[in-house]
Amino acid sequence: MSKRAVVLLSGGLDSATTAAIALADGFDLYALSVDYGQRHRFELEASRRVAESLGVKRHVLVRVDLSAFGGSALTANMDVPKDRDEQAMSAGIPITYVPARNTVFLSLALGHAEVVGAADIFIGVNAVDYSGYPDCRREFIEQFERLANLATKAGVEGTLRHRIHTPLIDLTKAEIVRRGTELGVDYSLTHTCYDPCANGVSCGRCDACTLRLQGFADAGLQDPIEYQT
Numbered sequence: 001m002s003k004r005a006v007v008l009l010s011g012g013l014d015s016a017t018t019a020a021i022a023l024a025d026g027f028d029l030y031a032l033s034v035d036y037g038q039r040h041r042f043e044l045e046a047s048r049r050v051a052e053s054l055g056v057k058r059h060v061l062v063r064v065d066l067s068a069f070g071g072s073a074l075t076a077n078m079d080v081p082k083d084r085d086e087q088a089m090s091a092g093i094p095i096t097y098v099p100a101r102n103t104v105f106l107s108l109a110l111g112h113a114e115v116v117g118a119a120d121i122f123i124g125v126n127a128v129d130y131s132g133y134p135d136c137r138r139e140f141i142e143q144f145e146r147l148a149n150l151a152t153k154a155g156v157e158g159t160l161r162h163r164i165h166t167p168l169i170d171l172t173k174a175e176i177v178r179r180g181t182e183l184g185v186d187y188s189l190t191h192t193c194y195d196p197c198a199n200g201v202s203c204g205r206c207d208a209c210t211l212r213l214q215g216f217a218d219a220g221l222q223d224p225i226e227y228q229t
């Protein structure tokens with residue numbers, strides 16, 4: 001019988017690569033995307049395209065409106081930083097941090113995993129992209145995995161031993177792009193930009209665009225998506 005895994009799929013480069021790795025590891029994928037009240041819809045559209053291209057068993061979209069809290073440039077009307085260099089990006093936790101987002105996302109993934117009988121959850125967090133997001137660190141993931149096995153019926157009864165997989169956590173963006181390219185990920189389907197223009201074209205200047213472009217450049221590969229600049 002095939003193994004099932006829940007994969008958090010944002011529509012970005014990292015989650016697409018993570019899903020491809022899970023697929024290559026032999027899992028049947030149950031993709032989960034979250035409409036968390038982000039300012040634009042393009043990443044959710046991208047998540048649908050990526051899920052389809054990977055042939056997932058099911059793709060579920062859950063709505064949890066974190067814009068009710070705001071507190072982030074991704075969920076409130078605040079300016080997204082542009083044209084920052086490596087030093088500026090690595091100085092503190094940026095305004096694009098969404099309060100407790102990965103805790104919320106992993107909790108949703110855990111609930112979905114329990115229902116579909118999946119022990120394994122994949123999330124494309126990365127600890128080396130300068131962001132300093134507290135919920136992208138290995139310590140956080142380890143603690144969440146402990147919680148997962150205390151929090152569910154399946155965990156307590158011992159029918160499932162939950163594991164949180166973070167295959168990208170120690171990879172550079174260039175290594176992520178190379179790995180995904182080897183696995184045949186179609187990066188033209190993904191969306192990364194925090195602040196795209198109205199037709200969805202990426203700005204090329206926010207931290208997410210900067211890191212993505214640098215990753216492709218360092219990998220010696222061409223980024224297939226379009227940019228405004």
Ligand SMILES: [Zn+2]
Pocket residue numbers: 192193194195196202203204205206207208209210
């Ligand atoms: Zn951008």
